[in-house]
Amino acid sequence: MRSEEMAVTIKDVAKKANVSISTVSRVINDSKPVSDEIKKRVFDVIEELGYKPNPVARSLVMKKSKLIGVIVPDLKNYYVGELLNAIEEIAKTYEYDIILCNSYGDLDQEKRYLELLESKQVEGIIFLTFQFEGVHKEFFEKTQLPVVMINREAPFEGIMTVSIDHYAAVKEMTSKLIEMGHKDILMIRNGETKDVFGPDHLRGYEDALKEAGLDIRKDRIVDGHFQRSVAYDLMKQVVDSGDLPTAVFATTDSMAVGASNCLMDHGYKVPDDVSIVGFYDTDLASIYRPKLSAVSHPIYDIGAIAIRMIIKYIDGHEIKDSQVRLPHGIVMRESSKEK
Amino acid sequence: MRSEEMAVTIKDVAKKANVSISTVSRVINDSKPVSDEIKKRVFDVIEELGYKPNPVARSLVMKKSKLIGVIVPDLKNYYVGELLNAIEEIAKTYEYDIILCNSYGDLDQEKRYLELLESKQVEGIIFLTFQFEGVHKEFFEKTQLPVVMINREAPFEGIMTVSIDHYAAVKEMTSKLIEMGHKDILMIRNGETKDVFGPDHLRGYEDALKEAGLDIRKDRIVDGHFQRSVAYDLMKQVVDSGDLPTAVFATTDSMAVGASNCLMDHGYKVPDDVSIVGFYDTDLASIYRPKLSAVSHPIYDIGAIAIRMIIKYIDGHEIKDSQVRLPHGIVMRESSKEK
DNA sequence: TTGTAAGCGTTATCAG
């Protein structure tokens, strides 16, 4: 079929260099002193033969796969992309490789991947899910693997997390809008349950309104889904009702864009008729026109911290703080204006 | 530190089931006949002990890692995301896992990853690069691994490729624009060299113009880069020159959006003043307002075919056609109009 | 149908 020329092994190197394989092992790992002369000889042979240690064999004896599993709900998403940029980059730095699993946000798929990754001997798992329910209890209860979840509350003991302070972020952005003269703000959340910050978003929104002495209209809080189309449809209902808010705050850039598109498609002007602000400040926010105002998350840093936490844990270091909160920002662009 | 309870191995199963490890191996792999009675007994023990075969040990003896490496230039990109969606999904179907490598489009990084993947014993590589030069000759010349490149001409013998017919696509879109009354079309390409279809784009564009009896203005063909910002700047130069075309055809959606943003940011209307069409028809095209007209690529299918080709090759099947061309489409939306 | 034993390519222990 094709020339399967046997790869060169440590044995070949040993033979050619006239030393034992242990010596070769020692020089490539620099694990024990080896005389300079032999060391040089071995390196020369390695070079000559183009020898590369077989990581599989190494894994077998070391019981370390140097693999970290990453489960994400979608690859076609700037947030996920940026997160992966960070995770992949830092992991490589520590000589870890990333095994990618795309769950499409499906619960069963997630569970299957969790188990698959464990059986594939990954040394840790980074788990990103937009699911609303606290899930996969059985898995998390029995696994020995370190797991860090992105942008969630820890649903179980022992799970590490990295996110921003959602309550503070939502409150700050809402207050900002109020400051700009908005008294009727529609909030489109992307989930209600505890572990995805739904309640924090609600509290942040309501507290900001309360502090400003504004009324809280229950019908101005709607629950969407991280996808654009759902927000579009939700916005459509509001448009049809004829009772437009002066501002819309969506807890996802995609949803913000969905709402904005709906408004513009129906003849309204953003931000002249309605201001729109998003959440995350992904690339989409600056690509879109009008440029989207948004709560910004340090997405790259979140990924970077997540992967570092895992590796630290693997290396046996103690994790002093397993629930990391990073600072957020508020970026006002063209999609919002004073009322 | 944490309870490192030894994982259960094939030996444990064998002992508990009172059979040899070969028998256990036979039942889990269904490789040789085993009496029903013993088979059941073994399965029961496996269940009871929660035994999972160690894929690392298996890889070592089988010399198959069940890993496929994927090198991409960016993760924050709808094209790449969709491609990965396909690759990951299909790979899992064949029990292959994906090792993700993000080169950031850096040549040295790409080369390093190519070598890393090979040394990690991956069984094949899918390589997506936006680089313009024909690169990594030494690697491709000596590697035994099957490699498929996405959206390129094969730069070397033995490299498989999957793409659309760029010449036909560009020509068709250009003709479409001409049909709509456009006589002055600015083309922003994302590369000049042979293996990224730069010449095909040029030929397609020029042939369409020729067939319509239109003049070819050399200054209406500019070379950008797949990134948005470069197209923005390029467009800015044209805006500053005061000599606006009636339509812009960018060979990347991102570049189309970059050009469009530039125009809109400088007070021009799209498509009233200038029509814009993109290339690829990524999600960005339908998210953006005005919705982008574009040449559509079957992105998911391209990824799906790429991964299937690799796996077929690995399985020893002959690849009859190693340079696959898929059909494209033309999607006209809001960013273009009759002149 | 089942078991024994020889690898797969490394690392690590233990003598020398």
Added chain:
DNA sequence: CTGATAACGCTTACAA
């Protein structure tokens, strides 16, 4: 400092 040699967990001739 160096070299045998025993693992690591699994598959697969080869025997029985």
